[in-house]
Amino acid sequence: MKTLKCDLCEVTAEGETFEAWMLALHPHYMEAHADVIKDPSKTKEDMEKWMLENKARFDAA
Secondary structure, X not given: OEEEEOOOOOXXXXXXXXXXXXXXXXXXXXXXXXXXXXXXXOXXXXXXXXXXXXXXXXXXX
């Protein structure tokens, strides 16, 4: 089980896999960072970049 901080604040989430960690982080993101998720300027490329960066953080933990 890995514990990682949110990429935008100090809240942590746990998961055995990157996918499980993302699912655990999702409710926090929806509440605390809804503006980021709903930002109309964000593109599919932005989402892919987020996934790659955070997968690397998860793998390194």
